[in-house]
Amino acid sequence: MSYEIAVVPGDGIGPEVVEAAMPVVETACEAAGVSFDATRYDWGSNRYLETGAMLPEDGLDELRGYDAIVLGAVGHPDVPDHVTLRGLRLKITKGFKQYVCARPTRLFEGVTSPLRGYGPGDVDFVVYRQNTEGEYADVGGREYRGFDDEVAVQSAVYTRTGTETIVRAAFEAAVEREKRLTSVTKSNAQAHGMVFWDDVVEDVREEYPDVAVERLLADAAAMDFVRRPDEFDVVVASNLFGDILTDLAAGIAGSVGLAPSTNVDPSGEYPSMFEPVHGSAFDIAGEGVANPIGTVRSWELLFEHLDEPAVARTLRRAVAEQLGDERAPRTPDLGGDAGTVDVASDVRARID
DSSP: OEEEEEEEEESTTHHHHHHHHHHHHHHHHHHHTOEEEEEEOOOSHHHHHHHSOSSOTTHHHHHTTSSEEEEEEOOBTTBOHHHHIIIIIHHHHHHTTOOEEEEEEEOOTTOOOSSTTOOTTTOEEEEEEEOSSEEEEEEEEEESTTSTTOEEEEEEEOOHHHHHHHHHHHHHHHHHTTSEEEEEEOTTTOTTHHHHHHHHHHHHHTTOTTSEEEEEEHHHHHHHHHHOGGGOSEEEEOHHHHHHHHHHHHHHTTOGGGOEEEEBOTTSSSOEEEEESSOOOTTTTTSSOOOOHHHHHHHHHHHHHTTOHHHHHHHHHHHHHHHHOTTSOOOGGGTOOOOHHHHHHHHHHHHO
8 A cells, every 4th residue: 555645844853853753664564565755845934034924825725635744843032933833833733623633652671761660561651632623722812002001812612523523532542541531621710611521531432331441630640640640541632731741751761852743633634633742942053953753753643544554553663662772862852862863863773
């Protein structure tokens, strides 16, 4: 089987990790009898600085025909963060109805958690984050700019379609895992949107009687991610809370450089997008020391989505073997001094 993949390396360390991961993925595909053609697009902050737009007007039309999309990173020190996020990533996730952002967290053998007492496999859960609305909805505005009575309004938006989609996806994942689901809200303070979220969870749970459901407020969830990360299995949360909690989860598992992410249209009408969680990391951009494993794992999730389990298994096994080998090269985020290409090449060699 052959696939057409759009690749947007993006900003900062994005191009570095994307290019380093590509030979790893190609080797895994060859081993499984799968092929793909990658078409690169130089969209991102540099394009914005030159033209005033992160991607061209027909960018979504250009991406529509691909089987999947890989995004490296978004963000630039000379461009406000809300411009870069809204101009590229959110434009794709909203334009292609990528409701479901799934971010797995796993403490690998060979990686040390900053939390005492946790070893390989003790931390293994996945956060399902609503990806197109909630606190990231572009609803609101500012008035009387520059005056003492300046006002800013930012409204969170929760639709039944969007909320049911992410909640049902999380329940489906819980059925396949350990049949435990934690719903994270702030319904004590947000009595409309978050209580609506709680109501949807209660409605959907009736379809999954074998799944045990826990409800946590976001502040309690943040504490419990640190206090008892081994007790979580599937977590479902709104856009903002899911975003914050998954960065915390990546830190618990040793490094944000290891964390992958999906942006999935469950209907299959549009292509889904896969990216590492770490962002553009301009403080180390150009130094060749960014961890490529989050990008490799994002490709693993991409091939799982495309129903190519052999490729996904090969990538997953090679990453686990590389991280579990105490003699293997490590990037600085994991306490080593190796470079991006060194680590990627070592992962690839384990496939060979």
